[in-house]
């Protein structure tokens with residue numbers, strides 16, 4: 201199978217409506233309706249949306265949402281599938297660590313802030329490190345839970361690059377835990393997804409964990 205056909209089938213397979221629902225169509229309420237909803241929330245919270253300091257807030261809020269949730273307007277498979285390179289020259293583990301992660305929890309729509317680490321053992325296909333960072337961003341800029349975010353990143357690398365193995369570890373603090381509810385500042389959650397040799401080969405897994413830093417202790421699989 202040529203690279204071209206392969207990439208087309210990956211992209212078309214996704215677009216023709218696989219079971220994933222990670223790319224909702226961009227339709228629905230207008231900007232004016234979205235801003236009206238923000239005014240309702242301001243009033244509901246107990247303030248006056250017409251007072252000086254708040255008058256521009258609905259517009260700013262909606263623009264901020266366009267940025268926070270820009271990931272719905274991009275296809276992560278496309279991102280990798282159109283940029284990977286075929287090379288037999290490199291077969292050692294590639295690790296990108298401490299990728300800044302900014303997302304929003306789907307339960308409270310408040311920030312999840314942390315770091316992502318991605319490693320893979322290429323089997324002919326490699327992608328520039330900036331693309332891996334962008335992949336994290338595309339999934340992060342959606343309404344998320346950390347376990348799903350971790351799995352989506354790993355699964356996409358596996359699906360497109362078809363490496364011998366891939367590992368993704370995310371450590372993040374959830375503002376819904378640190379500033380509301382049970383209020384546990386300083387608590388961070390660690391999730392991981394290991395596929396292929398990262399799952400099956402303890403030596404590969406150890407190498408990955410040591411490359412991303414020895415202070416990472418127990419993780420729970422998602």
Ligand SMILES: [Zn+2]
Nearest residue numbers: 305307308376
């Ligand atoms: Zn939450």
